[in-house]
Amino acid sequence: MPVNHITRNRDFLLSGNHDIYISCCHGSSIAAVGCHGSSIAAVGCHGNSATAVASASKDEICLSTISPKDKPWNVHRANSDRVKSLYESTELERLGNRIKDCAQMLQFAAVESEEGGLGLKLRMAHFCRVRTCPVCQWRRSMKWRARFFKAIPKILEAYPNARFLLLTLTQRNCELTDLKATLSTMNQAWKRLSERQQFPAIGWIKSVEVTRSLDGTAHPHFHALLMVKPSYFKKTYLSQATWTDLWMKSLRVDYTPIVDVRVVKPRPGHEGELGAGLSAALLETLKYGVKESDLVSDRDWLVELTKQLHKTRAVAIGGVLRDLIREDDPEDLIHDEDNPDLGETEEGNKFHFGWRERSEEYVYVDRETC
Numbered sequence: 001m002p003v004n005h006i007t008r009n010r011d012f013l014l015s016g017n018h019d020i021y022i023s024c025c026h027g028s029s030i031a032a033v034g035c036h037g038s039s040i041a042a043v044g045c046h047g048n049s050a051t052a053v054a055s056a057s058k059d060e061i062c063l064s065t066i067s068p069k070d071k072p073w074n075v076h077r078a079n080s081d082r083v084k085s086l087y088e089s090t091e092l093e094r095l096g097n098r099i100k101d102c103a104q105m106l107q108f109a110a111v112e113s114e115e116g117g118l119g120l121k122l123r124m125a126h127f128c129r130v131r132t133c134p135v136c137q138w139r140r141s142m143k144w145r146a147r148f149f150k151a152i153p154k155i156l157e158a159y160p161n162a163r164f165l166l167l168t169l170t171q172r173n174c175e176l177t178d179l180k181a182t183l184s185t186m187n188q189a190w191k192r193l194s195e196r197q198q199f200p201a202i203g204w205i206k207s208v209e210v211t212r213s214l215d216g217t218a219h220p221h222f223h224a225l226l227m228v229k230p231s232y233f234k235k236t237y238l239s240q241a242t243w244t245d246l247w248m249k250s251l252r253v254d255y256t257p258i259v260d261v262r263v264v265k266p267r268p269g270h271e272g273e274l275g276a277g278l279s280a281a282l283l284e285t286l287k288y289g290v291k292e293s294d295l296v297s298d299r300d301w302l303v304e305l306t307k308q309l310h311k312t313r314a315v316a317i318g319g320v321l322r323d324l325i326r327e328d329d330p331e332d333l334i335h336d337e338d339n340p341d342l343g344e345t346e347e348g349n350k351f352h353f354g355w356r357e358r359s360e361e362y363v364y365v366d367r368e369t370c
């Protein structure tokens with residue numbers, strides 16, 4: 001293995017269609033892979049010394065080793081296997097069968113990154129699109145964030161003085177069997193809230209999150225990112241107490257629901273630039289609809305949750321943001337904010353990684369065997 005070919009950490013060094021060297025850095029250690037036609041050689045470097053760790057086409061080379069940013073694939077795909085197993089021998093076994101086939105093979109392309117280096121970008125994969133599939137839920141969440149990230153410059157151009165609030169609206173826990181009805185009630189309450197004269201947002205994006213309480217009840221709540229005019233802070237400002245009161249009235253309940261409201265601020269050191277703070281707020285707003293730990297915790301809970309969430313909406317956009325955020329192509333789960341546009345990809349620069357359920361790793365698969 002010509003270790004001297006590895007000159008840049010975290011880079012992919014390409015030479016021709018069939019001759020690739022990939023290097024990446026984990027702290028002080030470096031792992032590298034090189035392919036010569038159909039044969040693969042890999043070395044691991046610690047400090048200045050290189051140690052061969054694999055050198056045959058049958059040896060398994062993990063995606064997470066050569067591309068640490070793709071480690072989440074392992075976590076989500078392993079949880080998809082758990083969800084699949086929980087559906088076995090239930091009335092929803094067909095969903096488990098679909099999840100079983102989800103993202104079994106990932107095809108990546110080696111492309112230039114913005115920083116000038118080269119990296120792996122997802123090029124092709126089959127997704128099952130089951131609502132409770134951890135892989136698909138993760139990809140959907142990334143896709144929504146990508147849409148918003150893409151729209152941020154447009155939003156800030158159209159509304160340069162806009163400010164943003166993060167609003168979390170909750171209500172009392174409900175029995176899981178009442179979740180669908182409860183979400184419907186909450187959505188009606190949201191409509192009432194957003195139609196109130198005091199509602200200050202000129203645009204909003206809202207997501208639903210459902211968590212599982214220790215007693216097995218469901219805790220549905222909304223995360224909303226609100227876009228307000230700068231005059232909000234001078235003329236129409238609503239205190240947390242007022243927000244709580246408005247939500248209580250909109251919900252038409254006789255108890256005080258928990259409401260949290262925060263102002264989105266630029267990151268320290270980036271005063272005057274809202275983009276970074278807005279990105280962080282967006283990550284908070286568009287978290288996963290259901291925590292993966294909740295999805296895999298209990299078979300009966302999962303089955304009932306699946307039924308209750310069927311045909312409910314996870315994310316909604318309103319006001320002026322509806323015109324600024326593209327909502328087409330909702331099921332394109334390939335492209336995300338890390339992967340916006342692949343550009344030109346050469347036929348020879350494709351890499352396949354197959355899922356290994358037992359070792360919970362995506363491993364390099366020679367394309368001739370795909």
Ligand SMILES: [Zn+2]
Pocket residue numbers: 080099102103127128129130133134135136137
């Ligand atoms: Zn899936």
